[in-house]
Amino acid sequence: MSTTHEAGWAHASGALRGPSWLRPPSDPDALVPHLWSQTAHKVDGELHVGGLSVSELVANVNTPAYVLDEVDFRARAGAFRDAFAGYDVFYAGKAFLCTTVARWVQEEGLSLDVCSDGELTVALRAGFDPARIGYHGNNKTVTELRRAVAAGIGRIVLDSFDEIDRLAMVTAETGTTARVMVRVTAGVEAHTHEYIATAHEDQKFGFSITSGDALEAVRRVLDAPGIDLLGLHSHIGSQIFDSSGFEVAARRVLALQARISTELGVVLPEMDLGGGFGIAYTTQDDPSDPAQLATEMSKIVEHECRGLGIPEPRLSIEPGRAIVGPAMCTVYTVGTVKPVELDGGAVRTYVSVDGGMSDNIRTALYDADYSCTLASRTSDAPPVLARVVGKHCEAGDVVVKDEFLPGDVAPGDLLAVPGTGAYCRSMASNYNHALRPPVVAVRDGVARVVVRRETVEDLLATDMGDQ
């Protein structure tokens, strides 16, 4: 049964002061540095990225557009590579992948994690060395496994007993040996949104350590001909700030590693602790840098291995968001500005932009917080509490729930939302037949469209009634 009542979103979000962490900017012409990519700054109120002003950028590609700061991406990839020297760093392509980015990842000396045939296709098209690709997924088909094996993928992460049998069949067919990891569930409740936590027991990924399935999976993999077990894999979730989750996971996975060595007589040479390192979307977020993460994680693993009396495995990690997230921002054009009077007379300013949940579903899906700035000009107008919304046909089509914007924000202004590199373009949809926006890479004053805007022809290409 459904009921209706008078209050909606606005009511539910409480007072119009906005959330407690949100403050009006002291200088609207300044950016909060840790939310933006390295080369982003304002000149007379106008956002510049990669040596180009935002108006120069959108003059060629129009809005909405994702702007990818190449220098920033490479710097973050390089920071992980250097901080985790001696580890293998796999960039998680699910956060954002195109052939150009796959090439940057390879040039920066990282490996690549893919989790679908589509991502694998992009990686191979980019010329990525298959031996440095890891293949994830909880339901890989025989066809996908055949393709991965034929391509010589470096490691396949196995996630179910069905998959072990399937892979054994594929390697028997082809007379090859596949190198694998076994994904285990460490029983950790990561402090993140429920949909992106992956190491508690009641979810679809991995083999439970507690139930004994993980040990059984290892036993079966060791018995299977044509499968070479590299080690255990654990990924506890995404957008995590607190290293205690990784600590608990590492402890449990290493305890299993020790059991495997005593009970099965096998020393597994590798171990993967997954990705999930959080980034700053708003001023309330305070992420660790790669050097801190590396120190903490190495210390945990070293300490546990010493205690268990087992050799330290070669470690790998899989950051996605922490590399590409802050490297991109989305630029929108304001279409309408609507002050809406709420109960008690307070006013919320709804600013509609030319994109929305089709280019950033994260606000609607995970209740994610974002920030934004007026990107095309300066303004002295006193700030108003604004909600930046898209142009889709539902009220939950919100891009930025709460932000202070200059009170004279008007149609034609450009707004930029930082931190949209991860899981925005990669989760974009054609809802309401929106055309998915381009990704424009910028560097040293040069802009390069690395993913073009979709066209009406793209939309109609799958519509067979149009033939």
Ligand code: LLP
């Ligand atoms: N490794 C594995 C096995 C994963 O499943 C993931 C993310 C990663 C690495 C990379 O995690 P990252 O470092 O990017 O947090 N769409 C959600 C996030 C889903 C994450 C899925 N797996 C979001 O927008 O927050």
